[in-house]
Amino acid sequence: MPTWSVSEGSTDEEILGQWLTGGVSIPVTSFRRLSSLLGWLGKKDVAELVLAAGFSVPQGAAGAPTPTTTAGAKPSTRSRQPFCLPGRPVLEAFFKDHVIHVVEHAERYRRFGIAFPAAIVLHGPPGCGKTFAVERLGEHLGWPVFPIDSNSIASRYIHDTSKKIGEVFDRAMDAAPSLIVIDEMEAYLSDRQIHHSTGLHHVEEVGEFLRRIPEAGQGQVLVIGMTNRLEMIDAAILRRGRFDHVIEVGMPSAAETAELIKVLLADLPVEGTVDTEATAAALTGRPPSDIAFVIREAARLAARAGQSTLDDEMVQRALTCLQAHPPKASCNGHRL
Known part of the structure; x- marks a missing residue:
C-alpha cells in the first residue's frame, strides 16, 4: 500500500520531489531543502538527477550550469551609477545608509557583528512611490528579485499557500544574495486575532513568515515588505529581529515635488518660460505617478502641436487633464 499520494494540482516538480524523498511534499526547485533531505547522495548527484529530469538547479550547485537568471526571480545587473531616488532624498539616504553601504563594505560591518542588512517595511498611501523605490x-x-504577491503564492488549496511561501524563500536563499519583496503585506500577514474564525490556514501562513524572515537575513536575503494598512499587520511580524525598520513613505513635499519635476524635465527640450515652482505648488501632495503624468502629457501635447520645445502653456494644459482627487492621509509615524 502506498504511504502517500499526489494531491490534485501537483506539479511535475512536486511529483519528482515526493518520489525522490519517499513522500515529503517538496518540489525539486527547492534545491537547498531537497539536498538536505538527500544528504546521502551529495549535492552533485542530486543536481544531476534534477537536470536529467529536465529541471533547473540554482547557480553554484555542484554539477550545475551557470544560468543567466534564476527561475522565479526577476533578474537584474549591478548598476555602476550612484543610487538615486528622484524627489525622495530622505528615503534615498536611508537606503544608502542601511542597505547599500552595508553591502558595499561587508567586511567592515562584519567585524562589528552586522552580517547583512535588516528587513524593512515601507508603509504609506497608494501611489506614494513605495514600489518605485524598491524597484530602483x-x-x-x-x-x-523574488516577489511574494497574489500571483506567486495564492492558492485555492489549504496549506498550499504556506508551502509556496517557503518555496519562494528557498529559491531566494539558493540565489543569495537576493531580494524578497512582499507586496500588500496585509493580505498575508494581517493580525491572527482578526482571522481566528477563518480557520487555521491563515495562522499557518503567518507562522511560516515568522519562521522564514529571520532565516532569510542569515542566508543573505533582504526582505522588504510594503503595505497601505500597517495597522492590520500582525504585531509579531513587526517586532525587532524580523523587520528592524518600519518606515512611512508619505506623499512628496513641496521641495520633493519640485526636485522630481526638475529631474523629469532634465532630458526634454524645455522653454525658459516653464514655471517649475508654480507647477510644483499645484502638484504638492500628489502621488509621484501624477507628477510624472503631467510632465509626460505636457511633452505629448507639445509634440502633437509641432513645437520644438515644451513651454508653460503645455504644462498648464496637462495639469487640467489631471483629475482632482485629494490625496489620502498616510499613517502616523516617521515620514520619509
Missing part, C-alpha cells in the same frame, strides 16, 4: 534599489543592487 533592486536595480542598483543587481540581485535577483
Whole structure:
C-alpha cells in the first residue's frame, strides 16, 4: 500500500520531489531543502538527477550550469551609477545608509557583528512611490528579485499557500544574495486575532513568515515588505529581529515635488518660460505617478502641436487633464 499520494494540482516538480524523498511534499526547485533531505547522495548527484529530469538547479550547485537568471526571480545587473531616488532624498539616504553601504563594505560591518542588512517595511498611501523605490534599489543592487504577491503564492488549496511561501524563500536563499519583496503585506500577514474564525490556514501562513524572515537575513536575503494598512499587520511580524525598520513613505513635499519635476524635465527640450515652482505648488501632495503624468502629457501635447520645445502653456494644459482627487492621509509615524 502506498504511504502517500499526489494531491490534485501537483506539479511535475512536486511529483519528482515526493518520489525522490519517499513522500515529503517538496518540489525539486527547492534545491537547498531537497539536498538536505538527500544528504546521502551529495549535492552533485542530486543536481544531476534534477537536470536529467529536465529541471533547473540554482547557480553554484555542484554539477550545475551557470544560468543567466534564476527561475522565479526577476533578474537584474549591478548598476555602476550612484543610487538615486528622484524627489525622495530622505528615503534615498536611508537606503544608502542601511542597505547599500552595508553591502558595499561587508567586511567592515562584519567585524562589528552586522552580517547583512535588516528587513524593512515601507508603509504609506497608494501611489506614494513605495514600489518605485524598491524597484530602483533592486536595480542598483543587481540581485535577483523574488516577489511574494497574489500571483506567486495564492492558492485555492489549504496549506498550499504556506508551502509556496517557503518555496519562494528557498529559491531566494539558493540565489543569495537576493531580494524578497512582499507586496500588500496585509493580505498575508494581517493580525491572527482578526482571522481566528477563518480557520487555521491563515495562522499557518503567518507562522511560516515568522519562521522564514529571520532565516532569510542569515542566508543573505533582504526582505522588504510594503503595505497601505500597517495597522492590520500582525504585531509579531513587526517586532525587532524580523523587520528592524518600519518606515512611512508619505506623499512628496513641496521641495520633493519640485526636485522630481526638475529631474523629469532634465532630458526634454524645455522653454525658459516653464514655471517649475508654480507647477510644483499645484502638484504638492500628489502621488509621484501624477507628477510624472503631467510632465509626460505636457511633452505629448507639445509634440502633437509641432513645437520644438515644451513651454508653460503645455504644462498648464496637462495639469487640467489631471483629475482632482485629494490625496489620502498616510499613517502616523516617521515620514520619509
